[in-house]
Amino acid sequence: MSVLVYTESENGKYKKNAHEVASYAYEVAKLMGTKATAISINAGKAESLGDFGVSKVLNVSNDQLKTFSAKAFAQVIGQAAEKENAKIIILSSSADTKFLAPILAAQLRAGYVPNVVSAPESTSPFKVKRTVFSNKGFAVTEISSEIKIVGVSNNAFGSAENKTKAEVENFEPALGGDSFTTKSIEVDKVVGKATIADADIVVSGGRGLKGPENWGMIEELAEVLGAATACSKPVSDLGWRPHGEHVGQTGKPVASNLYIAIGISGAIQHLAGVSSSKVKVVINTDPEAPFFKAADYGVVGDAFEVVPKLIEKLKEFKAQNA
Amino acid sequence: MKILVCLSNVPDTTSKINFTENDTKFDTNGVQFVINPNDEFGLTRAMWFKEKQGATVHVATVGEASTEPTIRKALAIGADEAIRVNAVPLDGFFVAEQLAEVIKNGEYDLVIAGRESIDYNGGMVPGILATLLDMNFVNTCISLEIEGNNATATREIDGGKEKIATTLPLVIGGQKGLVAESDLRIPNMRGIMMARQKKLNVVEPTTSKNATTDVKFEKPAPKGKVTLVDADNIDELINLLHNEAKVI
Numbered sequence: 081m082s083v084l085v086y087t088e089s090e091n092g093k094y095k096k097n098a099h100e101v102a103s104y105a106y107e108v109a110k111l112m113g114t115k116a117t118a119i120s121i122n123a124g125k126a127e128s129l130g131d132f133g134v135s136k137v138l139n140v141s142n143d144q145l146k147t148f149s150a151k152a153f154a155q156v157i158g159q160a161a162e163k164e165n166a167k168i169i170i171l172s173s174s175a176d177t178k179f180l181a182p183i184l185a186a187q188l189r190a191g192y193v194p195n196v197v198s199a200p201e202s203t204s205p206f207k208v209k210r211t212v213f214s215n216k217g218f219a220v221t222e223i224s225s226e227i228k229i230v231g232v233s234n235n236a237f238g239s240a241e242n243k244t245k246a247e248v249e250n251f252e253p254a255l256g257g258d259s260f261t262t263k264s265i266e267v268d269k270v271v272g273k274a275t276i277a278d279a280d281i282v283v284s285g286g287r288g289l290k291g292p293e294n295w296g297m298i299e300e301l302a303e304v305l306g307a308a309t310a311c312s313k314p315v316s317d318l319g320w321r322p323h324g325e326h327v328g329q330t331g332k333p334v335a336s337n338l339y340i341a342i343g344i345s346g347a348i349q350h351l352a353g354v355s356s357s358k359v360k361v362v363i364n365t366d367p368e369a370p371f372f373k374a375a376d377y378g379v380v381g382d383a384f385e386v387v388p389k390l391i392e393k394l395k396e397f398k399a400q401n402a
Numbered sequence: 403m404k405i406l407v408c409l410s411n412v413p414d415t416t417s418k419i420n421f422t423e424n425d426t427k428f429d430t431n432g433v434q435f436v437i438n439p440n441d442e443f444g445l446t447r448a449m450w451f452k453e454k455q456g457a458t459v460h461v462a463t464v465g466e467a468s469t470e471p472t473i474r475k476a477l478a479i480g481a482d483e484a485i486r487v488n489a490v491p492l493d494g495f496f497v498a499e500q501l502a503e504v505i506k507n508g509e510y511d512l513v514i515a516g517r518e519s520i521d522y523n524g525g526m527v528p529g530i531l532a533t534l535l536d537m538n539f540v541n542t543c544i545s546l547e548i549e550g551n552n553a554t555a556t557r558e559i560d561g562g563k564e565k566i567a568t569t570l571p572l573v574i575g576g577q578k579g580l581v582a583e584s585d586l587r588i589p590n591m592r593g594i595m596m597a598r599q600k601k602l603n604v605v606e607p608t609t610s611k612n613a614t615t616d617v618k619f620e621k622p623a624p625k626g627k628v629t630l631v632d633a634d635n636i637d638e639l640i641n642l643l644h645n646e647a648k649v650i
Contacts, residue, residue, distance in 0.1 A: 150529075150539065175560045179541040179575075182494075182529025191495065191613030192526055207617065213428075214520050216419040218620045225613040261538050262568040265554075269562030277560035281649070305650065317583045323544065324558060329415050329520055330439045330578055338649040349415045355622060359647045361639070362628075372628050377642055381633030393636045397644070 082117040083109040084166035085134070086157050088174060089123035096278050097172035097232075098123075099132050099239035104232045105170040106133025106242050107199045112168070119160040119251070121145050121153065130246030132239060138163070138251035144260070148176050152259040154183035159253045161188065161227065168206075169229045174277060181231055191223040194231035197356075214329040215355045233356065234277060235335040276327060279308035281338045282357070284327060286312040288343020288364060288383055292320035297387045298342065304394045310334065312344045328353035343383045346371025363387065403457040403548065403570075406508060407445045408501055408515035408527065409476055410438035410491075411469040415520065421619040428521075428619070437472050440516025444576035446585055447546060448514055449480045455548070458482055460508065464491045464500045470602065477597035478589030484602045492612035494522075498530035499610040505535055510571070512553075517542050517575035522616075525575075532573035540566055544579030 085105035087098035105116040115135040120126050122145055126137040138160050145152060157180070161169055169184070171177045173194065185192040193208055197218070201207045205222050208230055212219045223230075276282055283302040285295060295309075302309045309325060316326035327334045329349035339357035343364060344350060351374045354360065362375040363386050372378045379386055413419070414434040422429040437445065451457040461476040462485040463469055473484045485508075487500040505513060513532075518525035532539030538553075540546075544563065545556040548570070555566050555574065574580075589597070631639045643650045 150541070175542055175558060178525055179529070179557075182498075182526035183533045183539065185495065185526055185613075186498070186530040186533035189613075191493070192524075193614055194525055195523055212522050212616070212619070213413070213419045214523060215622075217421070217622070219522075219616040220618040220620075222615045222617050223613060224615065262540060262566050264564055265567050266565040267559070267562065268564070269559065273561070275561030313583075323579045324561075324563065326578070338643070338647070347416075348418070359643070359649045361643070372630075374625055375628045376626075376647065377639060378628045378630050379633050379636075379639060380630065386633050386636070389636045390639070393640055394650075397640050397650075401644075 081165050081167060082115045082136070083112065083168045083170060084157070084161050084164055085116055085118050085170040086172070086177065087118045087120050087123070087129055088172055088177060089120065092122060092124045094123055094128070095174070097174055097234060100235070100237060101170050101172045101232050102129050102132035102134050103240040103242070104199070104237045108168060108170065111200060111203050117164050117166065119157055121156060126248045127246050130244045131241055133242035133244050134246050135244055137246050137248045139248050140251050140253060142253070144255060147264045149260055149262065150176070150179040151183055151261065152255055154180040154187060155255060155259055156253040157184055158187045160251060163251070167227050169227070171229060171231045173231055173234050178231070181229060185229055188227045189225060190227035190229045191225040192229040192231065193221050193223055195233050196230050197233050197236040199237065211356065215333060215352045233335060235337065236356065274306060274308040276308045276310050276325070276332050276334060279336055281305045281307035281340070282310050282334050282336045283307045283340045283342070284310035284312065284344060285315060285342050286344030287314045295321070297391065301340070301387055301391050304391055304398065312350055341371055341375070342387060344371060345369040346374060403451065403455060403512060404508070404510045405448045405451060405457050405459045405512045405514065406505060406510040407441065407448050407459060407461045407476070407481065408513065409441045409445070409461050409463040409472060410516065410519040411435050411463060411465050411472045412438045412519050412521045415439065419621070421621070425619050426617070435469070435472060437475060438516050438519045440518060440520070440577045442586060443578050443580040444514035444516060444574065445476055445479060445481065446587060447576065447580040449587070450581070451548065452480065460485065460510070462487070462501060462504050464489055464497045466490060473602060474597050475589060477600045477602070478593040479587050480593065483600060486602060486604050487607050488604050489607035493614045494524035494526035495530060495614070496610055496612040498527045498534065500607050501527065502531055502534045503608050504605070505531065512548065512570060513537070513573045514576050515573070517577045528573050528575035537571040537573050538568045539573045539575070540568065541575035543574045543576050546574060546580060
């Protein structure tokens with residue numbers, strides 16, 4: 081009865097969140113006196129998960145699963161759980177995983193708790209802490225079903241090295257035609273650029289930037305920092321930036337290490353969405369902007385003067401620390 | 403085409419969140435409740451299908467009588483009929499099982515629910531529904547076209563979007579993008595008057611159980627004071643981010 085963890089990969093490589101959920105699974109397994117087993121789909125170097133405390137990897141190589149299909153992936157994870165007699169399943173918070181999680185929950189009749197921020201408070205009864213009210217609060221939630229699914233928030237528990245020898249076993253799931261009733265016909269994705277979901281740093285612009293033509297400096301700042309770009313709700317509603325960049329309560333949540341808000345006043349909905357970011361910097365002309373109360377560092381000043389200066393100084397800093 | 407839009411009754415996005423009864427309950431005192439924003443985008447898209455493709459649109463919620471103003475608003479926006487399952491929504495699994503019963507009885511071709519409610523953020527109702535009823539499912543959906551039995555949906559993925567082809571019967575986990583914010587409708591007087599004549603069926607819940615229970619709530623720790631850096635001293639900001647916060 082091990083703890084099963086789904087370690088997500090992309091183009092054969094484990095994603096950053098795979099290491100986070102593996103570390104989390106190791107912690108849960110330790111608390112329960114058992115071991116962590118990973119289920120891995122079309123990823124190379126499965127044994128590398130041992131670095132994060134995984135003792136066994138069920139390794140799936142299957143051409144039908146080259147493209148993500150929520151139903152098929154949920155079936156694979158469900159079959160792995162059955163094989164391992166796993167009663168606890170650990171998932172990440174990626175878009176794909178949040179797509180498959182409820183399917184898996186229904187298949188296994190399991191209680192599913194997403195957005196979990198720390199190791200279980202207790203394992204019997206099984207209680208975890210998660211964010212609720214779009215990051216305006218936390219709940220300690222008890223899962224009472226026999227099988228339990230925990231979705232770990234991005235960048236909350238973090239990854240921890242626990243050198244373990246991982247035994248890799250090939251796993252062949254049983255998939256039928258009805259596993260693939262939704263077909264991917266086109267993927268439009270930025271390549272070689274950090275995404276809001278897994279970036280360490282996010283640079284975000286608001287209405288204070290006055291127009292979409294002024295986003296050049298936001299993108300340049302993001303490039304210098306290796307950051308993802310984001311925006312406030314009014315900016316996406318005005319069509320200055322694509323909807324996918326909207327962060328906040330009805331947009332995407334941000335849980336980066338550093339969040340830089342430029343020309344964003346800090347409406348309560350926006351602050352909720354970015355509150356899981358560890359360090360927040362705000363640049364705004366208005367010293368009364370509510371964001372200053374929620375930020376760690378603030379610069380009162382005109383973005384059109386401060387940001388170019390920041391870019392220049394960061395380039396110098398990067399050159400010295402390269 | 404027969405569409406069901408699932409509605410959740412949630413605190414308005416501007417609400418301050420407080421807890422009561424020794425931090426075991428959400429404090430609804432002074433809180434304004436609205437249609438969950440993710441559901442409202444779906445409802446508005448359903449109105450488009452009604453007006454352009456002749457679809458019938460029903461709405462359903464799981465909640466006590468206090469949720470009826472939210473349901474009436476959906477009827478005033480243009481939904482044809484409403485169903486309220488008379489129960490306190492215990493968790494996502496419970497709600498999904500109640501709605502599954504409604505869908506089985508109503509024979510819907512398309513079910514639209516928000517990708518998550520903005521209160522408990524469970525994000526499981528549409529996916530569990532689809533699986534219990536063996537319907538197709540697309541989550542975080544930002545555009546949806548239906549032609550005959552075929553559906554083309556675009557979903558948001560991390561760092562981009564993916565176009566998906568599938569067929570009815572279908573469940574959508576919707577969000578902003580299904581329609582633009584500016585397409586959302588405020589009910590007019592005529593709609594409000596007409597809503598009073600529309601059917602609001604109250605049904606009793608099935609005996610399903612919840613799998614999760616929130617046993618305790620807490621508010622985030624108050625934030626320490628902001629460190630202000632002079633706009634002419636950006637070196638200091640970089641120094642703080644590097645040496646103190648250790649994030650660059």
